[in-house]
Amino acid sequence: MSELVHEKVAQAVQILQEKGIDLWLTFVRETMLAADPILPLIFGEGDLTWQSALLISRSGERIAIVGHYEAEAVQRIGAYTEVIPYHHGISEVLRERIAALNPAQIAINTSLSDPLADGLSHGMYQQLLDILGETPYCSRLISAEEVIHALVGRKTAGELARVRAAVEETEEIFIETFNFLGVGQSEREIAAFMQSRAAARGLGLAWSADNCPAVNAGPASPVGHSGPTELRVQRGQILHFDFGVRKDGFCSDIQRVVYFLDNGETQPPPEVQEGFDVIVQAIQAAAQAMKPGRLGYEIDAVAREIVTKAGYEEYMYGTGHQLGRRAHDGGGMLGPLWERYGDSPKKPLEVGQVYTLEPGLMVAGRGYIGLEEDVVVTANGAEFLSRPQRELICL
Secondary structure, three states: OHHHHHHHHHHHHHHHHHHOOOEEEEEEOOOOOOOOOOHHHHOOOOOOOOOEEEEEEOOOOEEEEEEHHHHHHHHHHOOOOEEEEEOOOOHHHHHHHHHHHOOOOEEEOOOOOOHHHOOOOHHHHHHHHHHHOOOHHHHHEEEOHHHHHHHHHOOOHHHHHHHHHHHHHHHHHHHHHHHHOOOOOEHHHHHHHHHHHHHHOOOEEOOOOOOOOEEEEOOOOOOOOOOOOOOEOOOOOEEEEEEOEEEOOEEOOEEEEEEOOOOOOOOOOHHHHHHHHHHHHHHHHHHHHOOOOOEHHHHHHHHHHHHHHOOOOOOOOOOEEEOOOOOOOOOOEEOOOOHHHOOHHHOEOOOOOEEEEOOEEEEOOOEEEEOEEEEEEEOOEEEEOOOOOOOOEEO
16 A cells, blocks of 8 residues: 555645645654544554654655654655654654744644544644744644545545445445345345455455445335344335445445335336436436536535435435545535535535445335445546446346
C-alpha cells in the first residue's frame, strides 16, 4: 500500500495548491488507541506512538516529525522529504518548522459534518494551542475539511483499481449465492454461505459481520442494519441482499433482489415487477444526472422523486454515499437536506469520486426491493463499476 501513500501525499499537495491553503497539519498520538481516520491515506497502516506531526505544504514540503524510535520506519515509507526525530518533546521542533514555512493558514483535522475530517481529538487540539500559543500561528488555524473531502473523494488510479477489484469479487459471490439459494433456507444460513465464500477468496467484509450481508426474506424481515434472522425463504416473496467485501484495503457495497415464484407462477406478480422497475429507473436517472459540479441533494432528488411519484413511500435514507477504503467513505453524499446529514448533501460532485446509488421501496405482502450500484464520477458523468441489475431474478 506504500505506493498509494505516495499517490495520496502528492495529491494532497495539488489540492492545497488548488484550494490556496498554505499548510495542512495532521497532529496525532498513540494511534493504536485513537487513530486519525485520515492516516491510512497519508501515512499507511502503521502506528505512531508519541506525539507526531505530518506537515504537507502548498509549496511541496512534506515533513514528518516523530518520536526517534519511529523515524526509521517513517523514512522507509518514502512519502516524506524530511523526517525529523525528537527525544524529549515535539513542541520546539514543531514551532520551528511551522515558523520556517510561515503559513497564512494551517488546516487542521476538525469538522462539524465530516467524520473523516474530524480526527484531531479535543485534547490534542488543546495541546496544539499550547504549542502555538505565543506565536502568530495560533490564530491561523482553519478546518482541513475541504482538503480531506477532496483527498478522500478523488480516487487515484491505484485506488480505483482496487475498488473495481472488490466490486468484481462481490458480483461473483452473488452469482454463487443465487446458485445456492432454495426455498426454506433461513436468512442466517444464506448470510453464512456468503461469508464463507468471501473467506474462501481471502476477502474481508466491508462492514460488521453481524449484518454483512443483510439478508431480508419477505415483508416481515427488518430492513437496515439489524442483521439476518431465522426468517426463511418462502415462495411468493422477495429476497433482498446488501453485501460488500474488502479487498486490498478497499470496499464494495452492492444490493440485489431475487423473487421466488409462487406455485403456478411463471413470472413475478405485477406489483413486484412494477416496484423493481421503479427502482431500476430511479438508479439509471440518478446516474445520468451525476455530472461534475452537481450537488449531492440534487442527485438525491432525482431518484427520490421517481419513487414517490410512482406512489411509494419516501425512503428514509440518502440515495447514496461515497465508497472507498470504507463502505461509508465520508465526504459528500447523495442525500436530502435533512438535519442529520449536515452539509454533506451540499458538496459538489468531483471527478474520481465513487458513490453508491441505492433507492428502495417496500412491496406490501412481498418484501423489500432495494438495489445498490457502485459508480465513479468521470468528466462525462457516472460510470458504473458494478453491472447494474436490470432484470428481476426469479427462482
